[in-house]
Amino acid sequence: MKISWSAYDTFEANFKPLVVIELAENTRDETKEWLTQKIVEKKKNGGAQLLVKPLVEDGKKIDGNQNIYLVGASHLRLLLGAETVGLVKECNDNTMRTFTYSSRKTFKNFAEDNHDFLTMAECQYIIKHELENLRAKDEKMIPGYPQAKLYPGKSIMRRLLTNGILVHIFPLHDTEELKKLGHTWYGQLKISYQPLNEICSYFGETIAFYFAFLEYFTFALVPMAVIGIPYYFFAWEDYDKYVMFATFNLLWSTVILEVWKRCCAVMAYRWGTLLMKRQFEEPRPGFHGVLGINLVTGREEPVYSSFKRQLRIYLVSLPFVCLCLYFSLYVMMIYFDLENQVYLYHEENQSDLSSLLLYVPSIIYAVVIEVLNRIYRYAAEFLTSWENHRLESSYQNHLILKVLVFNFLNCFASLFYIAFVLFDMKLLRQSLATLLITSQILNQCVEAILPYWLQKRRNKTVKKKVKSLEIDTDLSLFEQINLEKGMDTYLGTFDDYLELFLLFGYVSLFSCVYPLAAVFAVLNNVTEMYTDALKMCSIFKRPFSEPTANIGVWQLAFEAMSVISVVTNCALIGMSPQVNALFPDSKTELILIVVLAEHLVLAIKFLMAFAIPDKPQDIRIKLARLEFESLEALKQQQMKLATESLKE
Structure with missing residues (x-):
């Protein structure tokens, strides 16, 4: 036509x-x-x-x-x-x-x-x-x-x-602006802050907040890394000296999240999203049901029974998630059997080869964890879509909950088992190091190196096709659109935040027995800044800007992890020989004191969350002034209308 x-x-x-x-x-x-x-x-x-x-x-x-x-x-x-x-x-x-x-x-x-x-x-x-x-x-x-x-x-x-x-x-894409942004963002290796304002201007607030949190988290890890390096080398085999590091870990995991809220408020105000009114949320595209009347808007739209949705969640989705969790634990026990067999082999042979084999089960298990996480992600997306949630926010919340529960158990269950069932700190250190490093290498390959290589091949094919066409239209625009059409679609920040969430877990939960965890996390995040920037600019289609004032439900996820880290680190402190030596006769007394200390730290944590305002004072004053001016303007408008009605 x-x-x-x-x-x-x-x-x-x-x-x-x-x-x-x-x-x-x-x-x-x-x-x-x-x-x-x-x-x-x-x-x-x-x-x-x-x-x-x-x-x-x-x-x-x-x-x-x-x-x-x-x-x-x-x-x-x-x-x-x-x-x-x-x-x-x-x-x-x-x-x-x-x-x-x-x-x-x-x-x-x-x-x-x-x-x-x-x-x-x-x-x-x-x-x-x-x-x-x-x-x-x-x-x-x-x-x-x-x-x-x-x-x-x-x-x-x-x-x-x-x-x-x-x-x-x-x-x-705006090719000129993208080129400038790419040059200042990842085009040169330098130690500096990311151009967050430029990222926000080009990609929008949702993407900018992810990179802002990535940068903030990286800098927040530096104190842990600086303390961890000498701590690791001066206490290489002395597992009894992790009490001080665990105590510092407790304070660190609490403070950084509270400070981030304030940084988040400053950026949201500067970018104009702190004041944006929340739009009325429309039904998501995949939502279906019998045509009816929305009682809020009065418009015709599909209506689906909330009772049916709850039945799908509790009778199908919940049992499926529990089954997947059981399977994950079963795989974990296979890993421990394999670990035990390799250890016995090493005890019998005591060779260089047997020493290297000690790391093989952990590497295999780390690969299996990554594979299971990705397979489960597809299953969770299918189930959540089948539950037929009306709103996109509800869909995302249920999906994130499913994925976080499985990923947490799949990635950390073995570490909890080693720490609190086997009481083997040496194996805990080895397993944590192997899982952390292997998962980082796999993520970098899957998320950046492989997609970049595939995109380069696609670009060459499209360019050859475009050059073979004899058309009078603007070749650069024609070529640009065909190149972007062939790019992958960016599916959002879900996987990026999930990776940071798991990394935060590795550091906050068990880094006291492997202090170099923070060092590897810093190296991973620095690399992640460059690879994620490359992905956004060269591999994916440009995503639509989505205004947001924070990192959403992920803030709650990280705070939940910090609470779990309090319990974990208090338990590790209670298991240390130094603390056990103080209670040689009564283990019950030791347990009670550890539980009391844990509750005290949690109380301090929640008190800090309450005492530290989420918004800095200058931001709160500006918001209050705007609210006052709005009320005054509304009063004047009402008085004007009242005066006009009296004149009539």
Whole structure:
């Protein structure tokens, strides 16, 4: 189908592509025409009032590209959209306020002809918001697809996605900005802070907060690493001297998370997300059910029984998770049997080969753990999707809970068994070192090296294909879109946070018996900064900016791990020979004192969490001032209305 560009250029001739929409190859012409018309239609008529342009125009169809459309918007449309989504920008008086078009001239760097007032990531977020809010009015189905039912209020893009008509929707990279960012971010080896403001401006707050936490966690590990190096070498075989290190570990794991909350609040205020109002959450694309009325919005949408969902969770998902946990423990016992056999072999032979074989079971077990974690992740995603959660936040919370429980048991159960059942500190040190180092090597290979190599091969193939085509359109844009279309889709920060969570567990739980754990964690995180930056800029499609004010549920996950670390380190201190020597006659008294000490430390921990404000004082003052000004403005508006009504 030949689409005339002039038919859609209803706003301005200077079109800047921001978002790419790719439809399925066999998408019918009437569907394309209907969708593009919906995108450009005025808001009052149920459209998005955006600009859309085919990738290849004037009737020149190239295989694989005739279903690709570029979406943009006029400057005015983006400003109005910024008000709709509630973007927060800096004003001329250096305060952060929610942007409104009527007061646009009070914002810093605003000018009618300044098209850089909104960042490209913000513009793409606005377009995504408008596309997702394209809703059916009188349509009963998607034209050309009778099975794709529609009803008033149904999100059109979500229906296209769930029916396989919409293949991809992704924001375009800004090649010049990406090159600058890449050079300052990972293009040179140097000891410096990451360009977090630039990362936030380009990729959005969700990605920026991950890299901010990665950087913060790395610096927080440095004191542990600095203390751990001399501690390790001066007490190589003296396992009785880990009491002081365990005590420091208790304080460290508590303080760093409380300080992070304050750092998080400062960044969220600077980036404008601390003041953003939470949008009403729409049903996730995979949610399905019988058509009914939402009691909150009054709109028609699928309704699914909460009772049925609970039955699926407790009668299917929970038993499956328990079965997986049992299987993980069974594999762990096989590992200990193998460890015992290798140890007996070493006792009999006492050779260099037998000494090396002592590390083989731990290496094999570390590989098995990584494989099991990844297989279970797919099963957890399937189960959580099958539970049919209405909201994306609910889906993510249930998925994270499933994955964290299994990963925690799979990665740490053997260490708990060695420490508190076998009481073998030497084996604990060996197992912790092997698991930590092996998992780091595997993660770097799977997450960075392999994807980078595959992407380089794909890029070469696409470039050859593009150069072989004789087309008159802009080759650089055409090539860029084809390269980005072939990139992997970034699935979010879930796996990245999970890796840091497990690393935090290795360090906070048992590093007192292997002080070099923090050293390897620092080295891993420094490498992770560069490899993750490379992934974001070169391997994955550009993700849409997602405003957020913190790291979400992961804050609770790390705090839960810190609580477990208190219990673990107190138990390790109680097991130390120095402490046992103080209670030679009464083990019951020792246990009671250890439990009392553990409760005391937990009380201090929760007291610190309560006493240390989550937001610095200057941020709290600024928020209170804004709230006061809002209330005063509301009062004045009400008084004005009351005065006018009295005059009438």
